[in-house]
Amino acid sequence: MNLSTIRLLWLGSALVVLQLTFFGNLQIAGVHPDLLFLVPIAAGLVAGSQRAIVIGFAVGMAADLFNETPFGLTALTFSLLGHAAGMLDGKTIRAPWWLGGLFALVGSALGLIVWVVVASVITDRVLFTPSLLVVLLVVSAGNALLAPPVVKMFQWAYAPRDDGLLR
Amino acid sequence: MAIARRASRPRFTLFVCALAAVTFITLDARDGTSGFIDTTKGVARDVYSPLQGAVDSALEPIRNAARGVRSQDQLEAENARLRQQLEDARGDALEAENNGRELRALYDLFNIRYLPDLPRVTARVIASTSSNFELTLAIDKGENDGIAVGMPVVTGSGLVGRVVETSQSRSTIAMITDPSSSIGVRVGSTGDIGVAKGTGPGQPMDVDLLDIILPVAVDEIMVTSGLQSGAYPAGIPVGSVRTTDTPPGQLTRNVTMNPVVDLNRLEFVQVLQWTSTP
Numbered sequence: 179m180n181l182s183t184i185r186l187l188w189l190g191s192a193l194v195v196l197q198l199t200f201f202g203n204l205q206i207a208g209v210h211p212d213l214l215f216l217v218p219i220a221a222g223l224v225a226g227s228q229r230a231i232v233i234g235f236a237v238g239m240a241a242d243l244f245n246e247t248p249f250g251l252t253a254l255t256f257s258l259l260g261h262a263a264g265m266l267d268g269k270t271i272r273a274p275w276w277l278g279g280l281f282a283l284v285g286s287a288l289g290l291i292v293w294v295v296v297a298s299v300i301t302d303r304v305l306f307t308p309s310l311l312v313v314l315l316v317v318s319a320g321n322a323l324l325a326p327p328v329v330k331m332f333q334w335a336y337a338p339r340d341d342g343l344l345r
Numbered sequence: 346m347a348i349a350r351r352a353s354r355p356r357f358t359l360f361v362c363a364l365a366a367v368t369f370i371t372l373d374a375r376d377g378t379s380g381f382i383d384t385t386k387g388v389a390r391d392v393y394s395p396l397q398g399a400v401d402s403a404l405e406p407i408r409n410a411a412r413g414v415r416s417q418d419q420l421e422a423e424n425a426r427l428r429q430q431l432e433d434a435r436g437d438a439l440e441a442e443n444n445g446r447e448l449r450a451l452y453d454l455f456n457i458r459y460l461p462d463l464p465r466v467t468a469r470v471i472a473s474t475s476s477n478f479e480l481t482l483a484i485d486k487g488e489n490d491g492i493a494v495g496m497p498v499v500t501g502s503g504l505v506g507r508v509v510e511t512s513q514s515r516s517t518i519a520m521i522t523d524p525s526s527s528i529g530v531r532v533g534s535t536g537d538i539g540v541a542k543g544t545g546p547g548q549p550m551d552v553d554l555l556d557i558i559l560p561v562a563v564d565e566i567m568v569t570s571g572l573q574s575g576a577y578p579a580g581i582p583v584g585s586v587r588t589t590d591t592p593p594g595q596l597t598r599n600v601t602m603n604p605v606v607d608l609n610r611l612e613f614v615q616v617l618q619w620t621s622t623p
Contacts, residue, residue: 198393199400200407202473205609208547209477227355235362239369243389245476246509246517249382250369257362261355297478300370303525305478309545313477 183229185335190217190237193328198244209313211320212286214241216328218256219285219321222263223278224332230260248300255296259289275326282325286318387512394485394515397472463578465499465615466490468516480523480546482506484614487514495576497617503582503605504528504569505614516616520608521583522546529570530583535559538570541583541602547609549587552600561589561600578619 197213218234238253468484498505510517526543539555565586571579584602
């Protein structure tokens, strides 16, 4: 494990703490932002698929430790999300500053839907309720706004190389 | 060849991580509440608790400022409304005290535990769930303080939820508005029995199985029914009726209610040291 991976994991842990202490207590229309969906996306855009899968898995496991949802569900979702974000690696030579926000918007929404679908299959909970739309909106929009600074943080944590989408 | 190897490495990593995640999901489902995974969760929460408290204290001014900016007008209006309610409540309190004495005498006659007599543990809310699909709270008391899974949690206004997980120094409460929540309730005026279900954050609760014949008025208070094997003792206020209607052809009444407790602004709660008898 090299230094950049250690920094990335440390950054992921710090964002988990920030989500649990700050964003978890913030509410917009009864829903709170979920910064953690942004972590595998930012990691994928900056560091590629391989590292994003590992970071997504680790952050997802950390999130599952503090939720009542099935242990491993968030880790599975974040691994898939990190792989999907990392697949964009190398497809664009120069990325405009707003591209990270757009990917965060779409990726967070898709990640949430995947999470809800898998959770509905595994558990007997009814999760497809009208409030799901509000959750999708708040989480995706919040992550789109937070994406530029979070991606910058991941660029700092990851050693500068040419194999990332966002340089 | 090198390119093909590089391309297959993330897929292999994804396969391994996905397999590990599915394994943990399966283990968690099989182990229940006393397995290795729940023990690990409890240890992680106990270890994390001091750090969360420190970060929480540091970020609280920012959170309060944000909340204050958003809800300034709302707070002023609520302040005025609460002052009026306090005046009205002072007169009701005297009447309630007398009624309470009579009720207590009846409970003693039938050997039923009276709600105010139940031992309780006061705890501070230290975090809400980080998931938008599990409406839970974390409190700063746990097994060391006499809290066990299944105990009801209340405030001075009414029911908050019940304890679903404990560690040595922390507990997790599932709130009544959680979609998986189901509570036996009784209409205050008629005694009709129904089931209240949570529908998610900020949404009114649905109340089912109420008799179509017995009337239910808006703003009427519903309390826990405490029926045999119920998860809650009888008499805890749960919510006030928001809407009531009877669609043609239905045998039961459609009722929605708002929780009596403001679940978005909880700071202190009380855990009733009571468990249901089978």
